[in-house]
Amino acid sequence: MPPARGIRRQLPTSPWLFMAPGILVVAAFILFPFVSTVWKSFTDARMLVPGGFVGVANYRAMLDDPAFWTSLRNSALYVVMVVPCTVVLPLLLALLVRRQIPGIAFFRAAFYTPVVASVVVVGLIWVWMLDDRGLINGVLQALGAGKVDFLGDSWLLLFSAMAVTVWKGLGYYMVIYLAALANVPRDLVEAAEVDGAGPVRRFLSVTVPAVRSTMVLVAALSSVAAFKVFTEVYVMAGPNGGPAGEDTTLVMLVQQVGTGLSGRVGYSSAISVVLFVITLGLMLLVLRADRKEDM
């Protein structure tokens, strides 16, 4: 805890003057909208109509809404597919750039570049890469394989978006792992080497246990992020979520349902509450992982 004792002779108002801007912004633009979202989820409010209380009607409607189930499936699938990749690949990458060999600072920086770019830019870059006549299909053709219509088929499109998400996150999680790897005791690795353990064995029985808590942290961070996916899919599949809306994610549904002059604010709020509850569940995982870190 901060050592606040001893400060007494200040004007009673000054701490709140310091706090005021922060509290005001957070209260007005985060907490109030949050409370309002929860309240509106129980009303039939529309964009131009305040609406009245309808109980759990919105939540009931959700259960019968195929669009809701499709988007929930897509967001959940996103977590299931993306998270294992973001836990394992950046760790391997961190091991690769861990040693101080000449030029390694350049490689580390270069691997981080996709993190700096906005998701819109990254999405557009990959739309072009994966285009019917783009670079990837050119390479595939050169290798004798046929063309793949990455952006035409709803499943391929979703998987392509997932790959882009993983690609964009590689450098970010690599940096987290690098910090963790710096703390792996050197003698453990050496002992394993003396015992004649090969690189795979050393990885599985020394490195992985040593960075286990970081892996949990990365898993939790990336699952929260993956569940809230919006921009990649929006840019790559279009505002309507690809062919027949099959690629809509939960956040995309919130945006589709809740915006526009006829936006169904009440229903959109109910979907937002579901989104919040599921994300909170994933976040609790973060806090638990964090606590393990401290031990």
Add this chain to the structure above:
Amino acid sequence: MTTAVTPATATDPPEPEAHGRPRRRITERDGRRIPPWQLALRYALLLIVLAVCVGPFLWQLSTSLKGSHENIYSYPPKLLPSSPTLHNYAGVADIIPVWDYALNSLKVAAASVLTNCAGASLAGYALSRLRFRGRAVAVLVFLVAMLVPAESIVISQFLTMRQLHLNNTLTAVVLPGSIGAMNVLLMRNAFSHLPYEVEEAALVDGATVWQRFWRIALPSVKGTLAVVAIFSFMGAWDDFLWPLIVLSDPHEYTLTVGLNYLHGTFSSDQRLVAAGTIIAVAPLIVMFACLQRYFFRGVGEGAVKG
């Protein structure tokens, strides 16, 4: 483009002790040599990953430099433009006011940096150093705010902005993220790690709260302040969902929304889209090249906060 990211001066937060080590022999930290074949394998892998991570950006850059007479769909693909031209950078401005959008993004990002640095350091200082009733509640407010995903409240935020008659303005784009709860907690953390004695001495000498904050505490947390500034800039510059929802007038678009619009226009030319994306990404890559250390540091601090 990536050659801009070369500085070998990049510091390396996880292993700072590796600095100043003589570089004659390629050894591990404990002085053992790495066998040459292993080193070769390592560099081969590094180059492959490099191609995967940076290649798409270079391909985009190359596309943006190809003239309108050059076939960008040629097979096999041509990696380099035959006669590089900046024509597309002018051309993209004929379709969308890309420089206005860039200016809008710059305004939003700059405002976000200012408000976050000022607001978060003030609140962080009070939370860490000043004693007042309700401090625990204030900490809780920021913690709770951090847990609320922005994606789940965008519609209500939009309604709030409409009530304030701010929708469709850049002010509305800035406001919700103008003082991030996480930044407040980061600054509080930074202030709490400072030794208290100096401020206590200043207090004894009669320094006011403002003097202690401005003259003593703030200069000592410049590193964290830089992290807050950089991540505020990047967050605002790269944000898409919120500006997409709150801006309806194409004149007020930020770059990300404008680019998506360009991509959606009927006869979108890949060369122009490529030029637009390069305009959007170049400033951040330059910034990253210059301030790498803080980017890496921010990842660590952000991750621990969760």
